[in-house]
Amino acid sequence: MSRRKRFRKYRRNLDARAQRFRRELNLKIRHNIAIMRAKSRPEVPAxxxxxxxxxxxxxxxxxxxxxxxxxxxxxxxxxxxxxxxxxxxxxxxxxxxxxxxxxxxxxxxxxxxxxxxxxxxxxxxxxxxxxxxxxxxxxxxxxxxxxxxxxxxxxxxxxxxxxxxxxxxxxxxxxxxxxxxxxxxxxxxxxxxxxxxxxxxxxxxxxxxxxxxxxxxxxxxxxxxxxxxxxxxxxxxxxxxxxxxxxxxxxxxxxxxxxxxxxxxxxxRDKTALLKSLGLPGNWQHWPTLAWIPDENLRMAERFxxxxxxxxxxxLSSGGSGLENKTAQQERYRSRNIAILTTISKLNELHGSAAPHLSALISNVQASSQQKGNPVSMCKRPSFDVAKAPDISQLNGRVLFIGLGAMKSGTSWVSDYLHSHPDVFHSPIKEMNFWNKLDPNQMQKFGSDFRLHRMKKILLKDRTSYPPSVRDWEKLLTLAELDNLNTTEEYLSYFARRIGSETHFGEICPQYSLMPARTYQRIAELGFDTRLMFFMRDPTERAASNIQHLLRRRSFDVDQFIEQLSPESREYQRSDYTMTLEAYRQSGVKIPLKTFFYEDLFNDNSIHEICEFMNLEFRQANFEKRVNEAKAYKVTQEQKQRIRERLDPIYLKLADYLSDKPAAWQW
Structure with missing residues (x-):
């Protein structure tokens, strides 16, 4: 460290100590004033x-x-x-x-x-x-x-x-x-x-x-x-x-x-909030303000x-090894906070909890905070047990929802909204890729490749410590479990072992937009009160947004990609919403399906429509929030025009399917 940097560090420390001294002196002066103004002792009952x-x-x-x-x-x-x-x-x-x-x-x-x-x-x-x-x-x-x-x-x-x-x-x-x-x-x-x-x-x-x-x-x-x-x-x-x-x-x-x-x-700050309100000098007077911690009452009538x-x-001693000596204050705080969350997690496991998926996310702590040694022993067991045989009957009477896509049509944003709704249990992994693996279609093998990509991303990302966090271990465990779901009974078991008091359960997966008619029949055979939602976006804008999304992961020639758009290509079919609507029609199922347009999605009216369709209580959505937004590359207007030309047959077919054509689309 250079002499100049050492001096700056010394000056900052000196300024902080001076500020602390002035604050403490002010508190002591005001306390002495309060003593001089003290009232006589109140009358005490005999x-x-x-x-x-x-x-x-x-x-x-x-x-x-x-x-x-x-x-x-x-x-x-x-x-x-x-x-x-x-x-x-x-x-x-x-x-x-x-x-x-x-x-x-x-x-x-x-x-x-x-x-x-x-x-x-x-x-x-x-x-x-x-x-x-x-x-x-x-x-x-x-x-x-x-x-x-x-x-x-x-x-x-x-x-x-x-x-x-x-x-x-x-x-x-x-x-x-x-x-x-x-x-x-x-x-x-x-x-x-x-x-x-x-x-x-x-x-x-x-x-x-x-x-x-x-x-x-x-x-x-x-x-x-x-x-x-x-x-x-x-x-x-x-x-x-x-x-x-x-x-x-x-x-x-x-x-x-x-x-x-x-x-x-x-x-x-359960006790120190009162100490600060009283104006008592101490470390608590200098602790930083955090946005999610309530403000202390600094206008207390009996202040000072x-x-x-x-x-x-x-x-008396707490019994915690090495935690009672004078130098262990920070370790005491850390140990206490870990103990609090560990206890809440255990109580949730023993007695149940509203929204158990939140228990796994919030009340769990990294086991590495609690012990050192064998990395395997340091990985705290997640709050759900994949070896446990769940009671599928507990799902009876609840609503199953499935979002069909399409990709880059607002599905991540809707998934995020439903995930935050207290009456909804949304799969922790948004895209389960279960239904598209059951019958032949363009996306049948996509799920395994997608899960392998997610697992590699978790395991190979840069880390400052080992082992991975409990959150990452739970994601790995969930991804591995999803890869082994092969029957509808296993699909329902996935939800049954996780759900709490929520009245709705389900998932949203854009790959389902290419499912054949037989898959819709399999969904109907479950016998649940099921709601299907299909989200569409102007085909050209959807394809352009997906190109931007793909460029976040790998580089490729955008112009060549556009030239390869044809009815046989996967990217073309993802914009061909008639394939989804026709497969649903041919299935002959009575499951209600409701369509939504991306261009009209981000307002209260659409949220009311979603909640009404799912029989959910309306909850305000955060329309400022952006989820899975593609920013790395912007498709030019000239490229969009070429995409529009390649997708022209889709627009002609959609004109016959949609009685109320969205005005914002490039008809």
Whole structure:
């Protein structure tokens, strides 16, 4: 690194430190002003004066952040070793403990020591009914986008945690449990110390905390420094470090109005959102703003009205190997976030989940984040099991939809729209290429070649780490499974092992536009309520767009390609929509088929038509989004004119088939 670059780096670091110092100084000045303006202590009801409640939120063990049985171990340690304090009520909030044995054992321990308990039970049916929160991301496609994949691992994990919000707030709703403790404390004590489940007082530290609460001037919030223990046995040999940089705990006066913000799920600034709202100096004041994280309330009425306690608390060991020392903060955050997503994935597997394909995409994490060693052992098993024999009967009563094409006629955009619809299970691989392999046609062998191309692209693309992500492994597994689908029963099994509560299932595959009449009859023989959709585009514009699409993958002579357009060529037939319409007519099936024109597709009227045809609830589409757009090469107007001349027989035939000819086409 040159001297100039070193100087610039030094200057940037210096500027950042100066900015941080100014911000912290401003917070401290405003805190001192709040102390000078402090009001007198509010009148305390006689029954509450000088009383305290120590409330702890007991949550689930989350592997790999916690060791097995960590919650029960620390609960027992607290109950057996924390002294009894005069005028103090001890409350434990059991926060949706999903292990029944662990839940029962915790209740027995608490009752055996005559402590109070608020039991928030975990009910599997309530959990399974909860969906995902994709409002900040637009759709699930965000988690496969370049924007997401280019982010640092930590931000990827945080984004997935936010998407798991509804499930996370139920299974690990730490702020809801904390607020339940605050509300209980307001009627039973003057001060309520709301602690994490593994925090504990010593006798002397609690008495210092009691003295701090009685000091003047009065402040409604008391900040309790927290000191992390590497081993629980250290509790008997140390006193909490009041200069600890760890996130502190908070005690609330019964008159305090503030609560924890339940918009923030566990692991996503759940506690620090309140610390920032209070104006408490710390690292949380300098964390970057992310578009999908809610804004903290910086206009809190009691902002800066806090005091530091002279007595702090210990935090008992989590049991996670090497995660409790002072230098392991980043690894603790990472381990916790991985544990959150791993737990959500496991709960979805055990109790079911709305839209299970989203569970595979969002709540799974790379196993390489969890362990090191054998690459095979590092590949986390996908959330669906191809060895599992699914119950096909569960598809009964649902609507099967099949999009027939044509290529470059908006099928990818429609596929993307349906994929985001909550009532639709769209095949994770858009082009299944199943029906075109059953009967002789131009595209019969296309599917295997297409899947081999996709698998090579995944396996041979440049990587910065090994093994591939869970998302890539699932794509490989799905592509291999699709290549082995040879019967309609296997086709239905593919959907049955993946579908959740969705009312519609299906796929869109442009290669189906060249299926013969017999294939339509096979579809009808399934006996499902089936809807066929056929998307058409001006034949010349479609062919030109496909040329641009092909040039993204390989180079060729465009003029020669145009000269080879003939009724025998595949590219010509893809623009000959009469082949599709005639095959459907000759099949004699009663399955409804609806045609759509690309030129009229991108507006609410067409989306209403699609939803009405499929018997779906209308959902707004994103018309600004472009999917699979061809940009690498632009076909010239002269070339388009030559394409039009080569395809002239198609226009003549279509004029007889289409009663309402699209005005935008080159008739």
């Amino acid at each position: 029954g509450l004066r000088d009383t305290f409640m120590i409330a702890r939120v007991m949550g689930n063990d989350l592997h790999p952040r916690h060791s097995d049985g960590q919650m029960l171990k620390n609960l027992r340690f607290i109950l057996e070793n924390e002294p009894e304090f005069e005028g103090v009520t001890k409350l434990f909030v059991l926060n949706h403990i999903f292990n029944p044995d662990c839940h029962s054992a915790a209740l027995e321990l608490i009752e055996a020591h005559n402590a109070k308990v608020i039991d928030q039970p975990f009910i599997p049916e309530e959990y399974a009914a909860l969906g995902w929160d994709l409002s900040a991301f637009g759709s699930a496609d965000y988690f496969t986008s370049n924007e997401f994949l280019s982010m640092a691992e930590g931000n990827q994990l945080r984004a997935k945690i936010m998407a798991c919000g509804p499930k996370l707030r139920y299974a690990m709703g730490v702020n809801g449990a904390r607020n339940a403790a605050i509300q209980a404390g307001r009627t039973q004590a003057e001060w309520t110390a709301v602690l994490d489940g593994n925090c504990i007082f010593t006798k002397s530290s609690f008495e210092r905390f009691r003295e701090s609460c009685a000091q003047k001037p009065f402040m409604p919030y008391m900040v309790l420094p927290m000191h992390r223990l590497e081993e629980n046995s250290d509790y008997f040999r140390q006193q909490p470090n009041l200069r600890s940089m760890e996130e502190p705990q908070i005690a609330f006066h019964f008159s305090a109005n503030g609560e924890f913000d339940e918009r923030f799920p566990y692991g996503m 009205q806090y005091r530091y306690s002279r007595g702090g608390v210990f935090r």
